[in-house]
Structures are given as structure tokens and as C-alpha cells.
Amino acid sequence: MNSDLCRQLGIEFPLFAFSHCRDVVAAVSRAGGMGVFGAVMTPPDKLREELDWIDAHCDGRPYGVDLIVPTSIQKQKGPAPTPEQLLSALPETHTGFADSVLQRHGVSTDGLDDSRLDMMHFSDNMNEAGAEEVLDIVFSYPIKLIANALGTPPPIMMERARATGVPVAALVGSKKHAALQVEAGVDILVAAGGEAGGHCGEVSTIVLVPEVVSVAKGTPVLAAGGIVNGAQMAAGMAMGAAGAWCGSVWLTTAEGEPPQQIKEKMLEATSSDTIRARSRTGKNSRQLKSAWTEAWENEGPNPLPMPHQSLVSEPALRKVEKLAQSGHEGAEKLSTYWVGQGVGLMNQATSATAVVQQFKEDYLEAIERLNATLEE
Amino acid sequence: MNSDLCRQLGIEFPLFAFSHCRDVVAAVSRAGGMGVFGAVMTPPDKLREELDWIDAHCDGRPYGVDLIVPTSIQKQKGPAPTPEQLLSALPETHTGFADSVLQRHGVSTDGLDDSRLDMMHFSDNMNEAGAEEVLDIVFSYPIKLIANALGTPPPIMMERARATGVPVAALVGSKKHAALQVEAGVDILVAAGGEAGGHCGEVSTIVLVPEVVSVAKGTPVLAAGGIVNGAQMAAGMAMGAAGAWCGSVWLTTAEGEPPQQIKEKMLEATSSDTIRARSRTGKNSRQLKSAWTEAWENEGPNPLPMPHQSLVSEPALRKVEKLAQSGHEGAEKLSTYWVGQGVGLMNQATSATAVVQQFKEDYLEAIERLNATLEE
Numbered sequence: 001m002n003s004d005l006c007r008q009l010g011i012e013f014p015l016f017a018f019s020h021c022r023d024v025v026a027a028v029s030r031a032g033g034m035g036v037f038g039a040v041m042t043p044p045d046k047l048r049e050e051l052d053w054i055d056a057h058c059d060g061r062p063y064g065v066d067l068i069v070p071t072s073i074q075k076q077k078g079p080a081p082t083p084e085q086l087l088s089a090l091p092e093t094h095t096g097f098a099d100s101v102l103q104r105h106g107v108s109t110d111g112l113d114d115s116r117l118d119m120m121h122f123s124d125n126m127n128e129a130g131a132e133e134v135l136d137i138v139f140s141y142p143i144k145l146i147a148n149a150l151g152t153p154p155p156i157m158m159e160r161a162r163a164t165g166v167p168v169a170a171l172v173g174s175k176k177h178a179a180l181q182v183e184a185g186v187d188i189l190v191a192a193g194g195e196a197g198g199h200c201g202e203v204s205t206i207v208l209v210p211e212v213v214s215v216a217k218g219t220p221v222l223a224a225g226g227i228v229n230g231a232q233m234a235a236g237m238a239m240g241a242a243g244a245w246c247g248s249v250w251l252t253t254a255e256g257e258p259p260q261q262i263k264e265k266m267l268e269a270t271s272s273d274t275i276r277a278r279s280r281t282g283k284n285s286r287q288l289k290s291a292w293t294e295a296w297e298n299e300g301p302n303p304l305p306m307p308h309q310s311l312v313s314e315p316a317l318r319k320v321e322k323l324a325q326s327g328h329e330g331a332e333k334l335s336t337y338w339v340g341q342g343v344g345l346m347n348q349a350t351s352a353t354a355v356v357q358q359f360k361e362d363y364l365e366a367i368e369r370l371n372a373t374l375e376e
Numbered sequence: 377m378n379s380d381l382c383r384q385l386g387i388e389f390p391l392f393a394f395s396h397c398r399d400v401v402a403a404v405s406r407a408g409g410m411g412v413f414g415a416v417m418t419p420p421d422k423l424r425e426e427l428d429w430i431d432a433h434c435d436g437r438p439y440g441v442d443l444i445v446p447t448s449i450q451k452q453k454g455p456a457p458t459p460e461q462l463l464s465a466l467p468e469t470h471t472g473f474a475d476s477v478l479q480r481h482g483v484s485t486d487g488l489d490d491s492r493l494d495m496m497h498f499s500d501n502m503n504e505a506g507a508e509e510v511l512d513i514v515f516s517y518p519i520k521l522i523a524n525a526l527g528t529p530p531p532i533m534m535e536r537a538r539a540t541g542v543p544v545a546a547l548v549g550s551k552k553h554a555a556l557q558v559e560a561g562v563d564i565l566v567a568a569g570g571e572a573g574g575h576c577g578e579v580s581t582i583v584l585v586p587e588v589v590s591v592a593k594g595t596p597v598l599a600a601g602g603i604v605n606g607a608q609m610a611a612g613m614a615m616g617a618a619g620a621w622c623g624s625v626w627l628t629t630a631e632g633e634p635p636q637q638i639k640e641k642m643l644e645a646t647s648s649d650t651i652r653a654r655s656r657t658g659k660n661s662r663q664l665k666s667a668w669t670e671a672w673e674n675e676g677p678n679p680l681p682m683p684h685q686s687l688v689s690e691p692a693l694r695k696v697e698k699l700a701q702s703g704h705e706g707a708e709k710l711s712t713y714w715v716g717q718g719v720g721l722m723n724q725a726t727s728a729t730a731v732v733q734q735f736k737e738d739y740l741e742a743i744e745r746l747n748a749t750l751e752e
Contacts, residue, residue, distance in 0.1 A: 168379045174648055175720065195580040203647045204571040204580040206611060207602040207717040211647055214721075226583040235582060235611035237749065238742040271579040271587060272550055341583040344551065345590075366614040367750065370743045373613065376377045 005188075005220045005242040008167070009034060009144055010062050012244025015233065015359050016190075016222055017352070018066055018147075022050050022196035023255035027352035030296055036064040036147060038247075042310075044133055051141045064145030064169075065138050069131045069157050081109065083120040086311060087113065093301045102297045105330030107323060114201035115315035135160055144190070145169055151201065152184045171224070173201025175211040189216055190245045193225025193251070197248045197340035199285045202274060226341035230362025236325055238370075245264045248340040253352045259325045262288075262337045263349070271344025280317075280338075282309035288343070292338040321336065381596045381618040383749025384543070385410060386438050390619025391609065391735050392566075393728070394442055394523075394600055398426050399631035402433035403728035410737075412440040412523060414623075420509055427517045440521030440545075441514050445507045445533050459496040462687060463489065469677045470688045477671045478692055481706030483488055483699060491691035519544055521564070526575065528560045547600070549577025551587040558595055565592055566621045570602025570642075573624045573716035575661045576601065576652060580681035583610070589616035606738025614746075624716040629728045636700045638664075638713045639725070639736055656693075656714075658685035664719070666712040668693065 005014050012032035019025050019189040020042075025035030037054060040049055054063055069206045072212075081089075101107045131154075137145065139160050146161055161168045167187035172178040178189055191212035193205030203211070205225040212221050223236025226247035233244040250256050252263050265288060279296035282305045288292060294301070303309045323331035350358075381390050388408035395401050396418075401411030413430060415423055430439055457465075475485045507530075513535050514522065516688045522537055523545040529537075537544045541561035548554040554565055568587035569581030579587070581601040588597050597737045599612025600621035609620040626632050628639050641664055650663045655672035663669060672679070699707035726734075 001749050003749055175646060176648075193580065193582070195583055201648075203717055203720070204569065204582070204602055206569070206581045206608055207571055207647045207720060210607060211720055212603065225579055229586065231586060231615045232582055234614040234746060238610040238614050238746055240745070241606045270551060271583045272552075272577075343581055344579070344583060344587055364750075367743075367746045369616070370610060370614055370746065373377050373379055374740075374743065 001256070003242060012040055013356070013360055014169055015356060016064075016245040017250055017356075019247060019250045019257075020052050021250065021255055022057075022249040024257075024352045025054050025063055027255060027301075028250075028356055029058045029061040029063045031353050031356035033356050034062060034064060034145060036066050036145060036245075038066045038149075039134070039138070040066070040068045040149065041374055042179065044137060047134065047137050051137070055141055057356065062144035064147060065141075065143050065158075066147040067134060067138065068149045069135070079253060083117045084323055086120060087116050090116075090308060091301075091304070094309070097296075097300055098312050098316045101292060101300075101334070102319070105291060105334050106328070107318075107320060107330055112315050112319070115318065116311050118315055119311070119318075131156060134219040139164055139166070147171065147188075149189065152181055153186065158185065167235070170220070172212060173208070174203060175208070175215055178212040178221075179215045181216055182215065186219065188220050188222060188224045189342050190224050191241070195226035195278065195286070195341040196224055197274070197286050197343075198338040199281070199283055200340075202276075202284075204313055206239070209236055209239045209241050226340050226342045228340075228345045230359035230364075231366040232342075232372075233359060234363050234366035246342075248342050249346060249355055251337070251339060252348075253350055253355060255352045258337055260273060261324045261332060262321075262335060265335070266337070266339060266343050266346060267349065268340075269343045269346075273340040274341055274343060278303040278309070280309065280313050280336075282306035285338060286340055287338045288336045291333040292336055293328075297358060309334075313335070321341040354374065377507040377568065382383075385468060389732070389736055390598070391732060391741075392440075392619060392621040393626055393732075394623040395623060395626045395633075396562035397626065397631055397633040398430050399434075400626040400629065400633075400728045401430050401439055403631060404626075404732055405434045405437040405439045407729050407732035408437075409732050410438060410440060410521060412442050412521060412621075413542070415510070415514070416442070416525065420513060422515050423510065427513070431517055435716065440523060441517075441519050441532075442523040442525055443510060443514065444526045444531055445511070445524060453665050457654075458531050462496060462684070463492055466684060466687055467677075467680070470680055470685070472681075473672075473676050474688050474692045477668060477676075477710070478695070481667060482704070483692075483696060483706055483710065485692075488695070489572075491694065492687050495687070495690055495694075507532060511660045515540055515542070521563075523547065523566065528557055529562065534561065545598070548588060549584070550579060550589055551584070554588040555591045558593055564596050564598060566598045566600050567617070568621070570652065571602035571717040572661070573650070573662050573719075574599055574661055574714040575657070576716075576729060578652075578660075582615070585612055585615045585617050597630045602716050602718045604716075604721050606735035606740075607742040608718075609735060609740050610742035622718075624718050625722060625731055626728055627713070627744075628722050628724075629726055629731060631728045634713055635697060637700045637708060638711060642713070642715060642719050642722060643725065645715075645719045645722075647717040650715060650717055650719060654679040654685070656689050656712075657684065658682035661714060663714045664712045668696065668712055669704075691752045722747055 015033035017028035020038040026038045029035040036237035169188035170181045170186040171190045191208045194202045209223045220242035222245040228249040275289045320331045320334045324335040391409035393404035396414040401413045405411040416468045432571040545564035546557045546562040547566045551666045585599045596618035598621040599617035603627040651665045696707045
């Protein structure tokens, strides 16, 4: 494609695949797009293993990594709270409510506190030493893009990126945040609409993209949120985006990491079957509606701030996920997964490579459709 | 434009302007688009006056009318409830809360119940005689489109439209409703995303448009929700829409009906300054955030079903609107207006004619932008 961004990154087609699944990352990069490995929640050893694999399977094509390194990291010089301190700070109203929802669906609550202690890797890169370790690992690979999923990239990320010539991308959910990111010097803005899966703002893609473009001062903008096909990608680019950033569409591919039971839920879901709620992490995130999300929405206590709410919900939902795979009826009702409204358009199981190919065809067809309106 | 829909309707450019303002309707039709007069809440005498004016000012170009005639009208053979019956059915919790919000902003509550009685025209076309009167009037003009804003058009509307050869458009907020409308035989689907002003669903435009196109069976689809410029219109058409249906963008034009104080609020508003809430009519509608919407959202009782909630809110908001125009500080904070997230892109006062012209230019530029990506 004739595109400055494609030339800059060495890719053929400006389709960015955000995925926690290394197979998707490599498949998309090999197919001419840019796979971006979502490394949040990946402990250091595992991160090395995944990046080794990706590097070996991209056939030399560019790939990137997505992290969460909070902006405020520099202010937090002291030691991070210990897992035990975090655990004891969780109010009984919240852990008790989570327990009650599990119990009424026949899911045992044994061992939840232990898994809370186990899963606190997330908090590790919230302090400076943790973040540096992760950045050391990531920058030891020939990555071609680093993305920060939350807030302005902190100086320790920007400095390393500059030193190695790696472009920095940042996700934004509002025009105001886009302007701040441009000021901070990011190289690519990902304008993620409220229809996106996972953490998201409230402004929709069709409004956010032109808003972000209007303050980007020439910084390339990727359209994100709800985009699962090439016609929607063309839509984003008609509004001035330089490409599309997609997360949800890979989930139902053969390579996608969700368990089969979740993939089936997604293939059946309509676009009305997702909910944007704070009950999973403390910040608004979009996910499949389920008995779990309905319970929190209708009867649950007000969610705790990040990262405490995750410590309440994640261990419970991991248990649910495991049980649902073995056909446990209550767990099947409770099981949920981060996905955007585009899930309503994801109706066929396919492969990541085939998704990229279909994107290219739909993109061309969309442009032909528009050109036809101008024929005499 | 080379478009079946344009040929069918006798228009040059498939931009549909929904407006309660006759000047906007006529200006857009004269400029080559299709003005559609929003006649909901317009009493019969006033409706004749408005349509006389529009017919005289369109220079023979096509225009349309938008109504709410509920699907269930045929079942409701008995007499409609009297205004007094409706009024006495309003719970004190709700009228009392409305009163308290006004009072703490220094707005007197005198005469609210009287205006509740006065404003019950809305319920008039909820019964068969009322609906027939409105349809008699509307079909006595050479309209080229009739739209139904809520639910499947009832047989009495479809029959008259068929008899006179007037195409019927219907607004839909979900794929499921689109399929029902196609089955009911409507001629044009307006896929209105959750970012739209006024009543709206929760699925966003970039997801809803391709979903609706996928079940339209060839029925033309108009993209609606958040669209205030020609690049967004091209985005909708890249996804298979045959044109765009816009309401918000006309509000800040010189012709637009909102009072100056509201126009200024809109020109300053960002896309994050709207809220989708049930507190105005009982169904979810999107409007400017204000002290009024915040109060209902944070402390108000659960809204009543339609049309009762409107009887609580409308008289209060009309009072607020009047006072706000005279510079009353409390009323300025309370004042709100239905508008979509596209308000964030509406930053310049202009005329309706200029908006159409700008749409055409932006539409062409968007297609050029896409074609440039395919150059060798």
C-alpha cells in the first residue's frame, strides 16, 4: 500500500493485530500486517519465551509489543505494596459478593485468596524496578513498535524507544488525551472508540477518529474500536486514519487464545451482547455480557479502584473459565471475556491469515463501492 | 451522484437532514440533499402551516416528513387516557424530584402542572383517530419520503404510503429490528448508532451499519449516529450505506431552532459532553450533559416509562430553556438539548446550505484519500 506509515514500519498493509496470542501476532506479521503482542500480565520469564517464539516465527517481518507502564511510575519511588498488603486491603463487601455470585452458580470458592496472592504479577510493573525489567526484556528484541495501553508513556519508555529508534504508539479514548500524547511526542496514536473490547472510553470510533485526527498535527492515527473487517478499516481511513488497530477479531480465529466455550459464545453473540462496565478492573472495560457481569451491574457493590477490583474478579473468573471448559453449567453462564461490539460481525471461525486476506479484499471492495458513486 | 437511491428519490446527494426546523429542511432540499421535517410534537394546525411553508420554499425539490406512529396503534381501539388521567398517574417521587432540582437552581416550579396538561398533544397521535388526522395532513402534501422514528410502521402508514407511492423509511438501532423492518416491507433503513442524539440504541454506528446492511436484503441503508461531516458520510458508505441521515449537525446552523444559549453550549461541547440516559422520556436518549441530567443520573428516581417521564421532564425543561435565554444562571446550568456525540466536531457556526456544500467537498476528499493508498 502507498502509505508513509507502511514505509516507516516496513509493512505492506496497515492492519495492526493486538493479541495476547503469539500465533496471531506472527501470523498477521507474516501476512503483511503488524502483529502486536499484548504483554500485560505476562511475567518476565514467560515474556522472554513468547518473544523468542514470535521472533522465530515472523519470517523477519516486523512485530511490536504492547505494555501498560503507568505515567505516574516515576513518582512512585518507594517499594510496591506486598501481595499480602494488597490482599488485606480488599473489602469483605466485594470479595463476599464475588463469593456469593459463584456459590449461587454452583462454583466453589476454595482457594480464591491463594490465587489472589499468586496473580499479583500485574502490580510488579507498577513500580520502577518491575517496569525496567520488562522494558529491558522487550528492547532486547528487534521490535518495530512499542505501544502503551494506558496513559502517556513514561520517560523511561520514551527514552529507550528513542535510543533504539522504535516508534511509540499510545491508545487514546478522547481528543483531550490525544492532544496530551502528541505533546508527549508519541509517534502513532491509536484512537480507540467506546465500542472496543477491554478498557475503553465512551466516545465512539466514528466520532473519535476525526476528532483525534484534528489534533494529531500529522502524527499517524490508527482507527480502533468495533473494527473487524476491511470495509470498516476503509471507513476509518476515509476519516483520515492511517490504518486500523484490531483486537477482538483475532479471538475467534483458530489461533486465538480463548477456550472453545468462549469462542462459541462469541460466534453466537450479537453486537448487543457486550457491556462496558467497571466491575472487572475498576476502570470501564467492554466484555461479553454474562451472569457475572449482570450480577455486578444489578446488585453488586460499587467496583474498587484499579488494581484492587481485578484482585476480586480475576481469580474468580479464572476458576469460572476452567470449569466452563469442562461443561459446568453455572460456570458457562458466568463466563465472560473482553471483546468489542464488533463481536456481532464475527460469525465464522477462520484463521488469522485468512482474516488479513479478507481485510485486504474488503478494503479494496469498499473503495470500489465509493468510486462507483462518482461515476458519470 | 451515481446512486439508485438518488435516482429513486430525485435528489443529487444522499444526505438526509432530519430537523424540527422548516428552514433547515428547505435549505437542505434546495442544496441537493433531502430535508426531512420532524413532525413529532407538532399539533395538526401547526403541522399544516409548517408543511405549507416547506412546500413553498423547496423550489420543487423533494422533501420528507418524520413521525412517531407506534406499531401497537391498531391494538389500542379504546379512547386514549385523558390529560387529567395521565397527570394524576405521575408519582410524587418523580414530580417532587424534578421540583427539587429546579428549586435548588433558583427556578420556580409555579405552573408546572398546568403546562403538563397543555403539552399532552404528544399522546394524541398514540390513538388511531389522532394518527389518522396527522397522516391525512402529511399525505395531502407531495412528500417524497415518510419516516417512522420508533418501531415498525403500522399498517395505516404503510397502506397510505403504498397508495401514494411514497417510500417509507424506518429508524433502527439493532440488526434484529432491521430484519423486522425489512420483513414489514420498509423501503429505506436508517441505521442509527448509539452515538446519535435523541432516542438511540447502544450499538455504535461503525458496527451497526455493516450489521444492518448484512440483513437488509438490498433495501438501502442510511448511516446515522455521530455523522456531522462528509468524511464520516464516506465512512458509512464505505461500509455499504447508500447515504447518511443527520440530525445534530443542523442544530448549530444559523437556521437551527435551538436558542442561542444552547447553540453556544453545543459549539463549546466536546464529544464527551453528551449522555445517553432515560431521564428525559423514559427511553434512552442522548443529550447534552447538564446539571439536570447529572442530578437525575446521580440522585434521581428510576425514570418512568414513556410517555410519563416526558410529562415530568418536558415542562420543567421548557421553563429552564426560557429562563436560560434571559441569562438566569441556574437555568443555564440546567439547560440541555438532544444532540449526538458528533457535537464534539461541531465547532463553527455556519448555514445549512454551507453544511451541505462542505459535506460534498469532504466526501470527495475522503474518496481521494482512499484512492491515494492504492497508487503504485
